[in-house]
Amino acid sequence: xxxxxxxxxxxxxxxxxxxxxxxxxxxxxxxxxxxxxxxxxxxxxxxxxxxxxxxxxxxxxxxxxxxxxxxxxxxxxxxxxxxxxxxxxxxxxxxxxxxxxxxxxxxxxxxxxxxxxxxxxxxxxxxxxxxxxxxxxxxxxxxxxxxxxxxxxxxxxxxxxxxxxxxxxxxxxxxxxxxxxxxxxxxxxxxxxxxxxxxxxxxxxxxxxxxxxxxxxxxxxxxxxxxxxxxxxxxxxxxxxxxxxxxxxxxxxxxxxxxxxxxxxxxxxxxxxxxx
Numbered sequence: 563x564x565x566x567x568x569x570x571x572x573x574x575x576x577x578x579x580x581x582x583x584x585x586x587x588x589x590x591x592x593x594x595x596x597x598x599x600x601x602x603x604x605x606x607x608x609x610x611x612x613x614x615x616x617x618x619x620x621x622x623x624x625x626x627x628x629x630x631x632x633x634x635x636x637x638x639x640x641x642x643x644x645x646x647x648x649x650x651x652x653x654x655x656x657x658x659x660x661x662x663x664x665x666x667x668x669x670x671x672x673x674x675x676x677x678x679x680x681x682x683x684x685x686x687x688x689x690x691x692x693x694x695x696x697x698x699x700x701x702x703x704x705x706x707x708x709x710x711x712x713x714x715x716x717x718x719x720x721x722x723x724x725x726x727x728x729x730x731x732x733x734x735x736x737x738x739x740x741x742x743x744x745x746x747x748x749x750x751x752x753x754x755x756x757x758x759x760x761x762x763x764x765x766x767x768x769x770x771x772x773x774x775x776x777x778x779x780x781x782x783x784x785x786x787x788x789x790x791x792x793x794x795x796x797x798x799x800x801x802x803x804x805x806x807x808x809x810x811x812x813x814x815x816x817x818x819x820x821x822x823x824x825x826x827x828x829x830x831x832x833x834x835x836x837x838x
Contacts, residue, residue, distance in 0.1 A: 563689045563701070564629055564643040566621065566653050567597040569682040570788070570819050579689035582629050586653065587619045588820045597820045606820040607791040607828040616824045620653040626660035630669050640698035641669045644685050644705050646677040647752035670698065672705050675752035678818050679786035679834040680714040686812075708836060713777040714749040715757070716788075716832030717766040721745060746770065767795060767831065771802045774833045782838040784812040791828040793817070799831060811838065 565571075567585040576583050585596035590609045595601040597618075609616050626643070633641050643661065648654040654673050661669035672688075674681040688705035696704065746758045746769055757773075760766045774785065785803055789796040800815045818830070 563685065563692055564626070564633070564641055564657075565681065565685045566645050566657075567819060568646045568651075568653075568677050568821050569644075569685050570678050570816065570822075571682050571685060572814055572816065575686065579686070579693055581685060581689050582633065584621045584625055584629055586621060586651075586821045588824060589615075589617045589619070591615060601820045603790055603817050603820050603823050606823045610824070610827050611791075618651075618821045618824050620651055620656050623656045623659040623663065626657045627664050630660060630664040634665065634668060639668070640701075642672065642688055642692070642698065642701045642705060643669060644672040644674055644681065644688060646681050647675050647749070648673050649675075649752035650677060650754070668698075670702050672702065672709075673752065674705070674709045676709065676712060676714050676749050676834075678714070678788055678822050678832065679814065679816075680709075680712050680749060682786070683712060683784055683812075683834065683836045684708040711837045713774075713835045713837075714832065715746065715770055715773050715777075715834075716748070716826065716830055717744065717746050717760075717763070717770060718826050719744065719763075719829035720827060746773075763795065763831075767799050767802070770799055770831065770833050771806065774803055774835050775806050777835040778807055778837060780808070782809040782811050783807060784836040784838070785810055786812075786814040786816070786834040788816055788818045788830075788832045788834070790818050790823040790826065790830045792831055795829075795831045799833065803833070 563581045588601040643657050645654045657671045661671050674684045684705045687708040688701045691701045691704035743759045748757045787796050787800045
């Protein structure tokens, strides 16, 4: 299994499940570094709060090709490489080009149509299928099936960071709203689109709670609550969801990483729900 650094897997799980993580790059002012090892979420949050220019870049095809060759030369019969939405990044395209160069028959590249734990849960499902001895097709199916059952919702304090990064697509319609209105967005068909507007963060938390509960329905669900520089908000939402959802599987609360954080900004609060 291969993924990129925007999956934001829980600590230690990538090593335990033998998932190779290829990092994206983050540029803070004039300094560039790999997400997760050289640039931290706190550094990104501080830079954005001070309006220091922050940008990101995808891994090169050569970086992916080196990882694929290492896995195949090391005895893997096939590689499933799962990445953030192609609508949000060129990472998937870099992986696709590398797969074609290395061995298109043995390297399958999957677009998760999401990011953060919207990608991460699909990676976990695929890695667990591989660890259980699943065939390459079963691993691929686990990734795609999980991605299709995933709902990703989030609140942001401002759309300015998404606008600057060109990631908001249809959400541009929200830019003309009054400053007192705060957007709730979701990921649909791999794109970030507007869902609702609220006036306060307390109402935003309440709506994320209600929408997550509705997404889970009466089925068992895996849940992740994620944030950037908003641990208190995340804690409130996590506590509410634990009390509201009758059958929770995996549950994670964590800070998102530098790349996604660069595009959504400090204060973001998100929830990912995967129905079983």
